[in-house]
Amino acid sequence: MAKINVVVAGASGKMGSEALRMIKKHQDLCLVGCVDLHHKGMKVKEIEGLPDFDAIFYDDINQCLDEVEADVLIDLTSPKVGFKHAKAALLHDVRPVVGTTGFTAEELEELTQLSKEREVGAVIAPNFAMGAVLMMQFAKQAAKYFPDVEIIEKHHDQKLDAPSGTAVKTAELIQDTRKQKSQGHPDEHETIDGARGADFDGMRIHSVRLPGLVAHQEVIFGGPGENFTLKHDSFHRESFMSGIKFAIDRVVKLDYLVYGLEHLMMD
Amino acid sequence: MAKINVVVAGASGKMGSEALRMIKKHQDLCLVGCVDLHHKGMKVKEIEGLPDFDAIFYDDINQCLDEVEADVLIDLTSPKVGFKHAKAALLHDVRPVVGTTGFTAEELEELTQLSKEREVGAVIAPNFAMGAVLMMQFAKQAAKYFPDVEIIEKHHDQKLDAPSGTAVKTAELIQDTRKQKSQGHPDEHETIDGARGADFDGMRIHSVRLPGLVAHQEVIFGGPGENFTLKHDSFHRESFMSGIKFAIDRVVKLDYLVYGLEHLMMD
Amino acid sequence: MAKINVVVAGASGKMGSEALRMIKKHQDLCLVGCVDLHHKGMKVKEIEGLPDFDAIFYDDINQCLDEVEADVLIDLTSPKVGFKHAKAALLHDVRPVVGTTGFTAEELEELTQLSKEREVGAVIAPNFAMGAVLMMQFAKQAAKYFPDVEIIEKHHDQKLDAPSGTAVKTAELIQDTRKQKSQGHPDEHETIDGARGADFDGMRIHSVRLPGLVAHQEVIFGGPGENFTLKHDSFHRESFMSGIKFAIDRVVKLDYLVYGLEHLMMD
């Protein structure tokens, strides 16, 4: 079977270098180029800490896609350049797999149309950790049977926002299927403010911040005499990589844009 | 909406008395009779520890179903009488919801045919704990994405068999969808026999037995940089009751037999 | 070795009946009487749900202690009668083991003096679950090394106060040894109020309330690259019993009053 030729944008970044290591582990993938602000003209293997690849660094997406035979672009950069990269890829009939988040609705709409017109598949996902996607989708299904649910998310203590985006997204998915109810005893009272956590549609979300933690979330459903818990632990940013590989394997068979890994996994 | 009239077989047993308490909590259910070896002719409320019901105890299923207007029979007895009760119910056009396990294949086939002929629904389930059913069904789905999985089941220390039936059933469901592989490092070795647990199709199952525990199971999927865990805690036999209520609400709309709560929940 | 003769006050209550079952399991204990508002003059075995004992029920502590040869009184009643019972026991040179909480400082002082004067030991403890005592005492020790700590306590959804008394008590013990610091990123912000839980001396306490849960607490210490967690699960009120037995075995060798099981365990 022919290898899938891959270009990585943001290759010298933390997530980008993980993508290079992932490609190295898969015989069916072949790195044909990198796009980055740094290292223009250098071979990947010449850079300390990056795997042994001969592919070279470009600082311009169009020049790169003009010069190399790519099937897929993995984009792990920032919203600012991520959109430009995805658009350039589609215009080169190269399928973008984009882990960068923060696109505007207009940008997403433009990419969706372009993908359909050129019949070139694309995948954009805020979360490529397959365990996290399963947790969120199963939470949505479980909420039909268990209206009582609380979410505990735990992160390292440098995280600023609480609750985390994943926790709010999970609560939103639960809200779609859960019979709305305000949980806990009607007369319950906090002897210290905040003990019962954040109230989201009658559910509660608790945010733990401690050194040592990475990114962890538990969704706990309670029923008479039982608890059912969904838990995702992301120990390392490598947790995105199997989801990216999963998306690469499918995007080559798509001719439209898919937003959200869950649609590739659950549909 | 008219109440669902319910007869409970095995009402003075541990699980049966839980069913009576569950019925007491639901306005849409009405207890019209009990079948049991004990207390013939007594009202439920006359027996210490049972809820305040006027329904009376019979020691014969047919006499009971002849005399009371029942829609549903909840059977929480033993395989020996469970089959007889389910059959009698179907012959009275009463829908059996059976938590008793251990029927032979022939008995199940006979009940399935009878249910179809009389177009009277029936539900038989080895496990009515909805959280346990979700855990097992989600494990089957998750195994498509995570071939590396280990099961840890924990029970009170009076349990005889290891691994538990639920753990083996879960492993069998995972086996259906999981890419078979022998897990752990090829050169791993046990310095003390048994450390790596039971080998089931290359997966590992670990059985913990300790006083204080009730019935708990974790299914842990591992991928690069992440873990995804499904966990079910049964703290009390009351955990069966929401599943039994769920089955009652659906069996009144069925005209065939369903084996396994998952088919009511997931289909 | 001579058996320890025990009287149980509050014997027909939920906790009292557990104490009777505990006594039944221990060859070195002998039930010689019960004190309760109910069942005056009846034998324990004549009451449905209570174990097979010939000891009889009294409704007056002094009459009971006058008529039976008791070494130890287990009191599992209410603050109102608990104090009267403990005092009567000491005056009869019977050692009280009291699980009832809510005594005033004056009442405790009076019992302490009486115990010293008569050189008759006594044990009063708000929490007889040995696992809970270990969790709290170890948390106090661990806090010397890990100033970053968060507490997650989980209870059934009929509990009114949040955080739980045990969580606050644990935080107070940690406060004694922990280097005070405000945890989490200085610029962290709650996008939904309460997400970060209750702030106690810079630590955070989170209260989960769900059906199915009983009483559970985790104390999580975070340090660079590691977490250390202490967890106590009380699945059933039986969890008090090994602590009560532990106290009985020691109170017979004491000639003063000890407040708090930890002093018997850790000193």
Added chain:
Amino acid sequence: MAKINVVVAGASGKMGSEALRMIKKHQDLCLVGCVDLHHKGMKVKEIEGLPDFDAIFYDDINQCLDEVEADVLIDLTSPKVGFKHAKAALLHDVRPVVGTTGFTAEELEELTQLSKEREVGAVIAPNFAMGAVLMMQFAKQAAKYFPDVEIIEKHHDQKLDAPSGTAVKTAELIQDTRKQKSQGHPDEHETIDGARGADFDGMRIHSVRLPGLVAHQEVIFGGPGENFTLKHDSFHRESFMSGIKFAIDRVVKLDYLVYGLEHLMMD
């Protein structure tokens, strides 16, 4: 307060480079030299991935300790050179803090004597993760009250031995204080070999190996109606660093050798 001058042996290794980053974070420490097989004569800051220090690399411990004013040597190398380094340090009145394991009894004895003679403190510890040390020491104490205990250790799936060294060490410590008993029901049976894990003195140890995991251990004590759990999660090798800092702060006040961080922490 004067800074503590530190030399790091094995500085370019994974653990050694963590030690450099730890030193960078502490104002009261000052890096004065590094010993390694590589980078002789180079400044630490000249090596990609290492922090900004001017201290230089030596390939000989004696030359290094002759030329720099060191108070403490951190040795994170291998048993072969670790012993030579520790001895050289003591002979230079420099206090060794050694994370390297695998010394022979004779080597330990020689270092102990040398340390006493020269009245120069030293600390050797197989495990510098303070959370792991607390887990093991608290397990030893808890076993007095809970003879029923099972250990679940979870590691990445490249680990060869099962159970882990830490699990066996924990079981040995428990064995010292636990009333020996064979756990589980006397008639329990494995329907699949190994389900009940490794039998160590009647306790059970279970080893989970999954991708994504790092190094995690739970010690679960069971009693009637309750469980008490001690859990240590090492997410990253950085977990050794607070223990090494803890040892540095104390070794400067010692005039003898301490083997095992617990003796600095618990005594």
